[in-house]
Amino acid sequence: KNQVEQSPQSLIILEGKNCTLQCNYTVSPFSNLRWYKQDTGRGPVSLTIMTFSENTKSNGRYTATLDADTKQSSLHITASQLSDSASYICVVRATSGTYKYIFGTGTRLKVLA
Amino acid sequence: NAGVTQTPKFRVLKTGQSMTLLCAQDMNHEYMYWYRQDPGMGLRLIHYSVGEGTTAKGEVPDGYNVSRLKKQNFLLGLESAAPSQTSVYFCASRPSGEETQYFGPGTRLLVL
Numbered sequence: 001k002n003q004v005e006q007s008p009q010s011l012i013i014l015e016g017k018n019c020t021l022q023c024n025y026t027v028s029p030f031s032n033l034r035w036y037k038q039d040t041g042r043g044p045v046s047l048t049i050m051t052f053s054e055n056t057k058s059n060g061r062y063t064a065t066l067d068a069d070t071k072q073s074s075l076h077i078t079a080s081q082l083s084d085s086a087s088y089i090c091v092v093r094a095t096s097g098t099y100k101y102i103f104g105t106g107t108r109l110k111v112l113a
Numbered sequence: 114n115a116g117v118t119q120t121p122k123f124r125v126l127k128t129g130q131s132m133t134l135l136c137a138q139d140m141n142h143e144y145m146y147w148y149r150q151d152p153g154m155g156l157r158l159i160h161y162s163v164g165e166g167t168t169a170k171g172e173v174p175d176g177y178n179v180s181r182l183k184k185q186n187f188l189l190g191l192e193s194a195a196p197s198q199t200s201v202y203f204c205a206s207r208p209s210g211e212e213t214q215y216f217g218p219g220t221r222l223l224v225l
Contacts, residue, residue: 043219045216
Protein backbone atom coordinates (compact mmCIF):
# COMPACT_ATOMS: atom_id res chain seq x y z
CA LYS A 1 0.00 0.00 0.00
CA ASN A 2 1.28 3.46 -0.88
CA GLN A 3 2.09 5.34 2.29
CA VAL A 4 3.85 8.50 3.37
CA GLU A 5 5.10 8.76 6.95
CA GLN A 6 6.50 11.87 8.56
CA SER A 7 8.55 12.40 11.67
CA PRO A 8 8.58 13.82 14.17
CA GLN A 9 4.86 14.43 14.71
CA SER A 10 5.66 17.68 16.45
CA LEU A 11 8.72 19.76 17.16
CA ILE A 12 9.50 22.81 19.27
CA ILE A 13 12.61 24.88 18.60
CA LEU A 14 13.93 28.30 19.54
CA GLU A 15 13.96 31.13 17.06
CA GLY A 16 17.16 31.20 15.03
CA LYS A 17 17.83 27.47 15.34
CA ASN A 18 17.85 25.01 12.43
CA CYS A 19 15.69 21.92 12.17
CA THR A 20 15.13 18.96 9.87
CA LEU A 21 11.85 17.22 9.17
CA GLN A 22 11.70 13.70 7.76
CA CYS A 23 9.46 12.01 5.20
CA ASN A 24 9.62 8.30 4.39
CA TYR A 25 7.45 6.85 1.66
CA THR A 26 6.61 3.51 0.11
CA VAL A 27 5.02 4.96 -3.03
CA SER A 28 6.47 3.26 -6.08
CA PRO A 29 6.81 4.23 -8.79
CA PHE A 30 6.47 7.94 -8.16
CA SER A 31 6.93 11.03 -10.26
CA ASN A 32 7.52 13.78 -7.73
CA LEU A 33 7.59 14.70 -4.07
CA ARG A 34 6.39 17.99 -2.70
CA TRP A 35 6.56 19.76 0.62
CA TYR A 36 3.69 22.01 1.69
CA LYS A 37 3.48 24.49 4.56
CA GLN A 38 0.13 24.79 6.29
CA ASP A 39 -0.43 27.67 8.69
CA THR A 40 -3.06 27.15 11.37
CA GLY A 41 -6.52 27.65 9.94
CA ARG A 42 -5.26 27.96 6.37
CA GLY A 43 -4.85 25.72 3.35
CA PRO A 44 -1.48 24.17 2.43
CA VAL A 45 0.93 26.20 0.32
CA SER A 46 3.61 24.58 -1.83
CA LEU A 47 7.23 25.06 -0.73
CA THR A 48 9.25 22.79 -3.02
CA ILE A 49 8.77 20.04 -5.55
CA MET A 50 11.32 17.47 -6.64
CA THR A 51 11.13 14.85 -9.35
CA PHE A 52 12.62 11.40 -8.79
CA SER A 53 15.82 12.49 -10.57
CA GLU A 54 16.46 15.52 -8.33
CA ASN A 55 18.11 15.24 -4.94
CA THR A 56 17.90 18.78 -3.59
CA LYS A 57 15.78 21.88 -4.01
CA SER A 58 15.88 25.17 -2.13
CA ASN A 59 13.34 27.89 -1.50
CA GLY A 60 14.88 30.60 0.62
CA ARG A 61 15.59 29.17 4.07
CA TYR A 62 13.90 25.90 3.14
CA THR A 63 15.96 23.11 1.57
CA ALA A 64 14.45 19.79 0.61
CA THR A 65 16.46 16.68 -0.16
CA LEU A 66 15.40 13.45 -1.78
CA ASP A 67 16.99 10.00 -1.79
CA ALA A 68 14.95 7.92 -4.21
CA ASP A 69 16.96 4.79 -3.41
CA THR A 70 16.06 4.80 0.28
CA LYS A 71 12.69 6.49 -0.35
CA GLN A 72 13.43 9.29 2.08
CA SER A 73 13.08 13.04 1.91
CA SER A 74 13.92 15.75 4.39
CA LEU A 75 13.06 19.40 4.76
CA HIS A 76 15.71 21.52 6.42
CA ILE A 77 14.78 24.93 7.81
CA THR A 78 17.65 27.30 8.43
CA ALA A 79 17.64 30.14 10.96
CA SER A 80 14.05 29.56 11.96
CA GLN A 81 11.63 32.43 12.43
CA LEU A 82 8.41 32.72 14.40
CA SER A 83 6.52 32.68 11.10
CA ASP A 84 7.83 29.19 10.41
CA SER A 85 5.42 27.87 13.04
CA ALA A 86 3.11 25.69 10.97
CA SER A 87 2.49 22.13 9.86
CA TYR A 88 4.70 20.77 7.10
CA ILE A 89 3.19 18.16 4.84
CA CYS A 90 5.01 15.79 2.51
CA VAL A 91 3.07 14.69 -0.58
CA VAL A 92 4.15 12.02 -3.03
CA ARG A 93 2.63 11.76 -6.49
CA ALA A 94 2.35 8.20 -7.69
CA THR A 95 2.55 7.42 -11.38
CA SER A 96 -0.03 4.66 -11.16
CA GLY A 97 -3.13 3.91 -9.17
CA THR A 98 -6.35 5.77 -8.65
CA TYR A 99 -5.36 8.15 -5.87
CA LYS A 100 -2.20 9.65 -7.19
CA TYR A 101 -1.48 12.21 -4.47
CA ILE A 102 -0.50 10.52 -1.21
CA PHE A 103 -0.37 12.94 1.72
CA GLY A 104 1.65 12.50 4.88
CA THR A 105 0.13 13.38 8.26
CA GLY A 106 2.48 16.32 8.68
CA THR A 107 4.93 17.61 11.26
CA ARG A 108 3.72 20.42 13.49
CA LEU A 109 6.53 22.90 14.10
CA LYS A 110 6.45 25.51 16.84
CA VAL A 111 9.13 28.20 16.91
CA LEU A 112 9.51 30.00 20.21
CA ALA A 113 11.01 33.44 20.79
CA ASN B 114 -6.89 37.26 -8.22
CA ALA B 115 -8.73 35.85 -5.23
CA GLY B 116 -7.29 32.38 -5.92
CA VAL B 117 -9.37 29.60 -4.40
CA THR B 118 -12.20 30.61 -2.11
CA GLN B 119 -14.50 28.43 -0.03
CA THR B 120 -17.93 29.13 1.38
CA PRO B 121 -18.84 28.88 4.23
CA LYS B 122 -15.85 29.08 6.56
CA PHE B 123 -17.61 27.30 9.39
CA ARG B 124 -20.86 25.42 9.76
CA VAL B 125 -22.67 23.39 12.40
CA LEU B 126 -25.16 20.77 11.25
CA LYS B 127 -27.43 18.34 12.99
CA THR B 128 -27.32 14.69 11.99
CA GLY B 129 -29.45 14.13 8.91
CA GLN B 130 -29.32 17.71 7.63
CA SER B 131 -27.98 18.50 4.20
CA MET B 132 -25.69 21.23 2.97
CA THR B 133 -23.51 22.29 0.07
CA LEU B 134 -19.97 23.57 0.25
CA LEU B 135 -18.92 25.90 -2.51
CA CYS B 136 -15.44 26.15 -3.98
CA ALA B 137 -14.62 28.85 -6.51
CA GLN B 138 -11.38 29.57 -8.37
CA ASP B 139 -10.57 32.45 -10.68
CA MET B 140 -7.38 31.02 -12.19
CA ASN B 141 -9.06 29.12 -15.05
CA HIS B 142 -7.75 25.82 -13.71
CA GLU B 143 -8.99 22.57 -15.24
CA TYR B 144 -8.53 20.30 -12.23
CA MET B 145 -10.38 20.72 -8.97
CA TYR B 146 -10.33 18.59 -5.81
CA TRP B 147 -12.18 18.17 -2.56
CA TYR B 148 -10.25 16.84 0.45
CA ARG B 149 -11.03 16.27 4.07
CA GLN B 150 -8.46 16.69 6.83
CA ASP B 151 -8.88 14.86 10.10
CA PRO B 152 -6.59 14.85 13.16
CA GLY B 153 -3.72 12.39 12.83
CA MET B 154 -4.45 11.68 9.17
CA GLY B 155 -3.20 13.09 5.92
CA LEU B 156 -5.55 14.87 3.56
CA ARG B 157 -7.84 12.39 1.89
CA LEU B 158 -9.36 12.88 -1.52
CA ILE B 159 -13.18 12.83 -1.61
CA HIS B 160 -13.97 13.67 -5.22
CA TYR B 161 -12.21 15.41 -8.03
CA SER B 162 -12.88 16.90 -11.45
CA VAL B 163 -10.68 17.07 -14.52
CA GLY B 164 -12.84 19.61 -16.27
CA GLU B 165 -16.22 21.27 -16.54
CA GLY B 166 -19.03 18.75 -16.46
CA THR B 167 -16.85 15.85 -15.24
CA THR B 168 -16.41 14.40 -11.77
CA ALA B 169 -14.82 11.28 -10.33
CA LYS B 170 -14.64 9.50 -7.00
CA GLY B 171 -11.62 9.75 -4.79
CA GLU B 172 -10.49 7.76 -1.82
CA VAL B 173 -13.42 8.48 0.54
CA PRO B 174 -16.47 9.39 -1.59
CA ASP B 175 -19.26 7.76 0.43
CA GLY B 176 -21.84 10.21 1.77
CA TYR B 177 -20.77 13.01 -0.57
CA ASN B 178 -21.78 14.16 -4.02
CA VAL B 179 -20.22 16.78 -6.26
CA SER B 180 -21.01 18.84 -9.30
CA ARG B 181 -18.98 20.97 -11.68
CA LEU B 182 -21.45 22.77 -13.86
CA LYS B 183 -19.10 25.71 -14.38
CA LYS B 184 -15.35 25.52 -14.77
CA GLN B 185 -14.71 27.91 -11.90
CA ASN B 186 -17.00 26.21 -9.36
CA PHE B 187 -16.85 22.84 -7.65
CA LEU B 188 -19.66 22.01 -5.24
CA LEU B 189 -19.53 19.38 -2.51
CA GLY B 190 -22.86 18.16 -1.16
CA LEU B 191 -23.74 16.24 1.96
CA GLU B 192 -27.22 14.79 1.55
CA SER B 193 -27.63 13.47 5.09
CA ALA B 194 -24.86 14.60 7.39
CA ALA B 195 -23.37 12.17 9.91
CA PRO B 196 -21.07 12.89 12.90
CA SER B 197 -18.31 11.01 11.03
CA GLN B 198 -18.32 13.84 8.50
CA THR B 199 -17.12 16.31 11.10
CA SER B 200 -13.89 17.52 9.55
CA VAL B 201 -12.11 20.35 7.84
CA TYR B 202 -12.77 20.37 4.11
CA PHE B 203 -10.29 21.78 1.65
CA CYS B 204 -10.79 22.53 -1.98
CA ALA B 205 -7.84 22.73 -4.37
CA SER B 206 -7.29 23.44 -8.04
CA ARG B 207 -4.47 23.16 -10.51
CA PRO B 208 -3.94 23.84 -14.21
CA SER B 209 -3.32 20.95 -16.56
CA GLY B 210 0.38 20.38 -17.14
CA GLU B 211 1.35 21.72 -13.71
CA GLU B 212 1.60 19.73 -10.51
CA THR B 213 1.11 22.45 -7.93
CA GLN B 214 -2.29 22.38 -6.28
CA TYR B 215 -3.62 25.67 -4.94
CA PHE B 216 -5.68 25.22 -1.82
CA GLY B 217 -8.54 27.22 -0.42
CA PRO B 218 -8.69 28.33 3.23
CA GLY B 219 -10.89 25.42 4.29
CA THR B 220 -14.38 24.90 5.69
CA ARG B 221 -14.72 23.63 9.23
CA LEU B 222 -17.80 21.43 9.57
CA LEU B 223 -19.21 20.13 12.82
CA VAL B 224 -22.00 17.56 12.69
CA LEU B 225 -23.81 17.03 15.98
